[in-house]
Amino acid sequence: MAYSTDIPAPILEVEGLSFRYRDAEADALRGITWSQDAGQFTALVGPSGAGKTTFCCCLNRIVPHFHKGNLRGRVRVGGESIAGKHVYDMVPRIGMVFQDFESQLFSTNVLLEVAFGLENLGLPRGEMEERAREALALVGLAGFERREPAALSGGQKQRLAIAAVIALAPDVLVMDEPTTDLDPAGRLEVMRLAGKLQGRTAMIVTDHEVDDLAEADRIEVLADGQIVMSGGTREVFARPLELVGAGVRSPQVAEFFTRAGAPEIPVTVEEGLALWSRLGWRIRQEDEPAAAPVAEPLISVENLSFTYPDGTQALRDVNLAIGEGEILAILGQNGCGKTTLAKHLNGLLAPDKGTVRWRGEPVGGRRLSEMARHVGYVFQNPDHQIFAQTVREEVEFGPKNFRLPPEETAERARDVLAAVGLRGQEEDNPFTMTKGERQRVAVASVLAAAPEVIVLDEPTTGLDYRQQLEMMALVRRLHAAGRTVILITHSMWIAAEYARRCVVMAEGRVIADGPTRQVFANEEALAQAHLRAPAITRLGSRLGFAALSVEELLARVERGRT
Amino acid sequence: MTPLHRLHPADKIVLLALYFVWAMQFNDPLGVLLPLAIALAGMLAARAGGNVRKALPLMIPITVMCLLLWSLLAGPSRGHTELWQWSSLAVYREAVWYAVAMALRLNAMLLGGIVFITVTGIEELRLGLTRLGLPYPMAFAISLAFRLVPLIGSTLEKVAQAQKSRGFALDRGGPLTRLKNHAPLIIPVILVSLRNIDQLAAALEARGFGGPTRRMSFIASPWRAADTVCCIVAVVIIATTIVLKHL
Numbered sequence: 001m002a003y004s005t006d007i008p009a010p011i012l013e014v015e016g017l018s019f020r021y022r023d024a025e026a027d028a029l030r031g032i033t034w035s036q037d038a039g040q041f042t043a044l045v046g047p048s049g050a051g052k053t054t055f056c057c058c059l060n061r062i063v064p065h066f067h068k069g070n071l072r073g074r075v076r077v078g079g080e081s082i083a084g085k086h087v088y089d090m091v092p093r094i095g096m097v098f099q100d101f102e103s104q105l106f107s108t109n110v111l112l113e114v115a116f117g118l119e120n121l122g123l124p125r126g127e128m129e130e131r132a133r134e135a136l137a138l139v140g141l142a143g144f145e146r147r148e149p150a151a152l153s154g155g156q157k158q159r160l161a162i163a164a165v166i167a168l169a170p171d172v173l174v175m176d177e178p179t180t181d182l183d184p185a186g187r188l189e190v191m192r193l194a195g196k197l198q199g200r201t202a203m204i205v206t207d208h209e210v211d212d213l214a215e216a217d218r219i220e221v222l223a224d225g226q227i228v229m230s231g232g233t234r235e236v237f238a239r240p241l242e243l244v245g246a247g248v249r250s251p252q253v254a255e256f257f258t259r260a261g262a263p264e265i266p267v268t269v270e271e272g273l274a275l276w277s278r279l280g281w282r283i284r285q286e287d288e289p290a291a292a293p294v295a296e297p298l299i300s301v302e303n304l305s306f307t308y309p310d311g312t313q314a315l316r317d318v319n320l321a322i323g324e325g326e327i328l329a330i331l332g333q334n335g336c337g338k339t340t341l342a343k344h345l346n347g348l349l350a351p352d353k354g355t356v357r358w359r360g361e362p363v364g365g366r367r368l369s370e371m372a373r374h375v376g377y378v379f380q381n382p383d384h385q386i387f388a389q390t391v392r393e394e395v396e397f398g399p400k401n402f403r404l405p406p407e408e409t410a411e412r413a414r415d416v417l418a419a420v421g422l423r424g425q426e427e428d429n430p431f432t433m434t435k436g437e438r439q440r441v442a443v444a445s446v447l448a449a450a451p452e453v454i455v456l457d458e459p460t461t462g463l464d465y466r467q468q469l470e471m472m473a474l475v476r477r478l479h480a481a482g483r484t485v486i487l488i489t490h491s492m493w494i495a496a497e498y499a500r501r502c503v504v505m506a507e508g509r510v511i512a513d514g515p516t517r518q519v520f521a522n523e524e525a526l527a528q529a530h531l532r533a534p535a536i537t538r539l540g541s542r543l544g545f546a547a548l549s550v551e552e553l554l555a556r557v558e559r560g561r562t
Numbered sequence: 563m564t565p566l567h568r569l570h571p572a573d574k575i576v577l578l579a580l581y582f583v584w585a586m587q588f589n590d591p592l593g594v595l596l597p598l599a600i601a602l603a604g605m606l607a608a609r610a611g612g613n614v615r616k617a618l619p620l621m622i623p624i625t626v627m628c629l630l631l632w633s634l635l636a637g638p639s640r641g642h643t644e645l646w647q648w649s650s651l652a653v654y655r656e657a658v659w660y661a662v663a664m665a666l667r668l669n670a671m672l673l674g675g676i677v678f679i680t681v682t683g684i685e686e687l688r689l690g691l692t693r694l695g696l697p698y699p700m701a702f703a704i705s706l707a708f709r710l711v712p713l714i715g716s717t718l719e720k721v722a723q724a725q726k727s728r729g730f731a732l733d734r735g736g737p738l739t740r741l742k743n744h745a746p747l748i749i750p751v752i753l754v755s756l757r758n759i760d761q762l763a764a765a766l767e768a769r770g771f772g773g774p775t776r777r778m779s780f781i782a783s784p785w786r787a788a789d790t791v792c793c794i795v796a797v798v799i800i801a802t803t804i805v806l807k808h809l
Contacts, residue, residue, distance in 0.1 A: 062764050087764075088773030096768040103758040104765040106709045108683040115780035120770030122778050129780075150712075164769060348723055369729045377727040383757075384717070385724035387749035397746065401729030431753070445728060 009079055011171050011202045012036040012059070017073035018225075019054055019063055028054045030225040031073070036172070041198045043213040043233070044206040046222035047247035047464035048435065052206040053099075055222070056176045059204075060094040061087045078171055091121065095170030099177040101157040104164075110136065110152075111145040114164045121168065135167035139193055154334055155186030159193055172202040179212060180462055183334045183490045185530040187212055208464045209249050210237065214267070221246050238265035249465040252493075252536040256550045260557055269539045276543065282558040283545045288517075297321035297357075298453065298484055299345055299375075304354035306340055314340040316508040317354070322453075327475075327485040329499035329516070331492070332529050337508040338488045342455045345486070346375035373402060376451030380458040382435070382442035391417065391441055392426040398449040409448075416447040419481075420474055436467030443474065453484040460491055472498050493534045496520060496548040504529050521546040565788070566608045566681045571690030573789040578678045580796045585670050587803050591659060594666040601673035610680035617676055624672070625665045632661030684708050689779055698777060706762075714755050721750045 014034035020027045029051045036042055044052050057063040064071045065087050075082045077093045098104055107113035114132040123131070136142050139159040144152070149160060158178055165173065175194070179187040191212045194205060198215065207213060219236040221229035223246045229236055236243070240250030240258050253272040254265050262279065266272045299322040306315040314337045322328065330338040343349040344356050347368045356363045363371055379385060388394040392413055399409040417423050420440040425433075430441050439459065446454065456475065460468040472494060479485045489495055495502055495516065502519040504512040504526065512525035519525070520533045521541055533541070540547035547553035569577070585597040605614055614621075633653055641656030682690070684705040691701035725746045732743055766772070 057764075060768055062768065066760075066764050066767075086773075087767040088770050091768070091770040091773065096765075098761060098765055098768075100758075100761055102713075103761040106706065106762065108685055112683075112685050112780060116771075117769035119778050119780050120773055120775065122775040125778065125780065125782060128778070132780075168769070343723070346727060348727060368726055369731060372727050372729045377724075379720065379724040379727070381720070381754075383754050384720045384750055385728070385746075387746045397730070398728040401731065449729060 010035045011038040011078055013074075013076045014059075015074045017055070017058060017071075017075060019051075019058060019069055019071050021054075021067060021069040024069070027225055028069075029058070032222075032225075032227060034220070034227075036202050036204070038171070038202050039199045040218065041194065041203045041205070041216045042218045042220060043210070043216035044204055044220050044222055045208065045210055045213065045248050046206075047208065047466060049224075050222040050247070051225040052222055053176050056096065056174045056204065056206060059172065059174055060090040060096045061085055062096070088120070091117070091168055091170075093171050095165035095168055095173045097158070097161050097165050097173070097175040097178055099180050101154070101161045101178075101181070104161045105149040105157060107149060109145065110141060110147050110149060110160055113149055113160055114167050117164055117168045131167045131169070132163075135163040138166060138196070139163040140189075153186065154182045155189035158182060158186065158190050162190070162193060166197070166201075170201065172204065173197065175203070175205045177206050177208070179207065184492070184532065185333050188530075191215065210243065210251055211249075221248060223247060234267055237267045240265075244465075247464060247466050249468075249493075252534060252550055253539055256536060256539070256553055259550065259554055260559070269535055269542070272539050273542055276539075279559070283540075283543050284556050284558050285544075286556070296323065298324045298359060300357045300360075301341070301344070302355045302357070304341070304344060304351050304356060306344070306349060306352050308340075314508055315344075315351075318508070318510055320503065320510060320513070322484065322486065324452075324484055325479075325482060326501060327479045327487070327499055328501040328503060329487040329489055329495035330503045330505060331489065331495055331531060332505035333490075333531075336505040336529065338505050339457055340508075341505070342377065342457060342486065342488055345453070345455060346377050347371040348377070369401070372398075372451070373449050374451055375453045375455060376446040376449055377455045378443050378446045378457060378459065380461060382438040385442055385445070386430045386438060389429060390427050391422060391430055391444075394430055394441055395445045395448050398445055402449055412448045412450065413444075416444040419447065419477065420444040421470070434467075436463050436470065439463065439467075439471060440474065443471075447478070451483075453486065454478060455486045455488065457488045458490065459487065460489065460494055468494070492520075492531060493549075496534050496537060504531065506530075517546050517548060520548065564608055564681065566604070566677070568786075568788075569681070569792065570693075570783050570785045570789045571682060571686040572693040573690075573785070573792060574678060574682050575687070575690045575694060577792060577796055578674060580800055581674045582671055584796075584800045584803060585667055585674070587800075587807055588667060589660065589663050591663040591666060594663050594670065598666055598670040598673070601670045601677065604677040605673055608677045608680045610677050613676050613680050614673065617672065621669060621672055625669060628665040628668055629661045632664045633658045636660045679708070685781055686783065689781060689783060699772065702771075710755070710759070713758065714751065717754050717758075718747065718751050721747055721754075724750075 014032055017029055017032040018027050019029045032055060044055065046052055054063060057067060059075060061082060082090065105113055107116060111132055114135055115128050118128040118131055136145065139162055141156065141159060141163060149157060152160060179190050182190065194203060195215045197203060210219065213219065214233060216233050219231065219233050220227050221243065228246050229242055237251050237254050240255035243250045251267060253269060254267050257265055257272065257275065262275060264275065266275045301318055301320040304315055304318040307313045318341060330341065332338050340349065344351060347363045347366060350364060358374060386394055388397065395413045395416060396409050399412050417426060420443055422440055422444060430438055459471050463471060475485055475498060487499060499516050501514065502516045503510055504519060506529040511528055512519050512522055520537050526533060536550050536553055537546050537548060540553050545556055588594045588597060605611060636657035638654055640660050641654055643655035644652055645655050645658065646653045688701045688705040691704060692698050730746055
């Protein structure tokens with residue numbers, strides 16, 4: 001692209017854009033005004049329900065063609081109004097990548113996937129091939145042309161979805177939460193790619209959080225259908241408390257220095273370290289409280305190995321003891337074996353080699369329905385289990401399966417709905433609830449069987465910051481009430497702040513296991529699992545105290561000459 | 563890539579249809595061995611053994627059902643050599659013989675279908691169907707069904723695990739209860755699948771599907787002499803069979 005000295009017209013201009021979904025009582029977007037230059041990378045962040053997806057869908061006319069409603073305001077792409085256009089008319093102008101990469105891919109191999117859009121444009125075959133290969137090279141998938149999309153990792157699938165859109169050479173590339181469903185390695189792949197595309201094409205990337213968006217040129221914060229914060233990335237990062245007010249988790253380093261009353265606000269760990277030494281602040285050293293002795297193990301996993309029927313070896317000689325009343329996190333990338341391991345704990349899977357014991361007795365000899373009463377398992381996606389018309393019916397499903405008397409079933413449903421904060425919503429239809437609420441219905445329905453252990457598989461994925469805090473407050477309450485809690489998670493800050501013990505897995509093996517602070521200070525093991533401690537922990541480690549939260553570091557800071 | 567893979571997609575569809583018509587001409591166990599042998603030869607030529615093995619869990623119960631039903635239902639219309647009788651229910655040798663033929667024929671046709679799927683990618687199927695005159699959106703919908711089956715299968719597996727973890731047991735109670743028992747499996751699968759399909763539809767249009775531009779095909783598959791020869795041979799075989807049958 002040639003740069004001229006003239007001030008270029010913005011590639012995307014949005015004026016007073018409002019939209020109300022048919023049958024909705026309030027506007028999803030309320031008067032959005034937006035202007036974006038060619039080559040600019042803008043991040044659009046905000047909590048669930050803020051209107052991020054609706055905004056993206058307005059740009060390529062999915063709103064109002066797929067999602068009907070009342071659309072007002074003006075959108076111009078490349079100076080041309082898009083009013084009256086169909087979704088396919090927007091193809092050369094707006095490229096759209098969706099959150100759910102699984103449902104975007106439908107071809108037999110990678111090359112054909114990218115070619116699909118080009119076929120629709122009616123390009124000559126030679127040009128199709130050239131463009132498809134170029135796009136694959138750009139996203140780092142050259143050499144994967146003949147591979148089946150289903151056989152790719154999450155990050156590769158999302159990069160393929162991006163390649164399929166880039167090949168169409170859009171003026172504006174819109175990516176709606178492209179990293180939400182990915183593990184940390186996948187997120188990094190996609191964000192690196194976004195960095196590579198920066199300057200080539202105008203880009204809009206949405207997310208719940210700002211963590212991965214440090215490379216963006218601008219950040220716009222959306223809340224309740226309106227832009228509530230806007231500015232250069234550094235400028236927005238340096239206003240952490242406002243971000244939290246808008247429902248977005250703040251960048252930890254900026255939050256720490258803001259709350260510690262520093263005269264300026266650094267954003268990265270390096271900047272934080274530089275400021276720290278300039279200010280002459282110190283860490284107050286305190287003795288760590290000794291770890292509580294491990295109780296008699298409730299669950300013990302001995303030399304466990306497991307291979308799926310397709311030949312994938314998911315677990316290799318895993319040993320683990322889980323004591324009563326623990327709260328522990330199992331960390332690792334997708335495919336590292338954490339879910340496979342957890343599915344052995346309630347007997348959903350049976351080991352090829354080794355033993356899983358419950359209170360000293362092998363799980364193998366018991367029925368799944370019996371183990372399910374001891375070890376409750378909350379699956380990642382609540383939609384894979386919710387089937388009932390009312391919350392009450394959904395929650396009573398477990399106790400009824402276990403043939404508890406009706407009075408006890410009703411009592412348990414009442415208790416667990418109170419525990420998850422859904423009292424008064426017994427007769428609501430779970431399908432009309434938000435994702436965060438549905439997640440809590442799923443937890444309640446598992447709790448209703450009164451298990452001693454509860455396994456939560458990615459309980460915060462897809463939830464926004466406030467929903468994540470609510471979910472984890474619930475987990476903490478369950479733990480305080482005496483339950484043993486096992487969290488399977490990608491989210492390093494969740495593990496840091498809520499788990500007392502962490503187990504890190506890579507390629508089917510346990511590579512680190514210990515108190516959270518100790519594991520998070522073990523950068524080598526984390527790197528081996530392609531994980532990275534939260535920014536506050538990395539900052540703290542360099543200062544001599546691996547803080548697990550902003551609060552912990554605040555409690556230890558000794559301000560020198562400020 | 564075997565020679566079968568390299569046939570033109572439209573040719574493969576025509577051959578499969580002709581094969582089905584041909585196989586339907588046989589209804590005695592010995593005669594059915596002919597289409598079965600052809601299907602097995604096709605399986606070897608296409609290296610479809612792996613896919614056939616995957617389909618066995620489906621083929622075996624179908625075979626058993628087919629044998630049972632035809633043995634009972636084909637009844638005395640085919641002959642009266644009684645093998646076994648219990649009050650008004652009787653099993654005749656001719657009926658059993660017919661059931662064996664039907665089971666073999668069904669397996670021959672299933673094998674033919676598996677060979678076809680093995681040598682035809684979904685994009686090729688789409689191309690073949692459009693070449694045979696089907697409008698592109700319809701060809702696309704048909705080919706998509708192949709893609710959705712495994713997707714729905716994997717959703718079903720996840721749902722089943724989630725419900726089992728809540729103490730759900732399908733194999734409880736009488737037939738009516740069992741049917742009702744499926745709700746915790748079926749409802750989430752349908753809802754999740756509908757949502758996936760909805761998203762897929764949006765993603766397809768966002769990549770230009772359904773637009774007014776004349777579509778080009780990325781896969782090039784020229785019609786070759788071999789395709790013509792295969793068609794002619796197939797038609798000759800069918801015609802001969804039909805003529806011989808009615809002589």
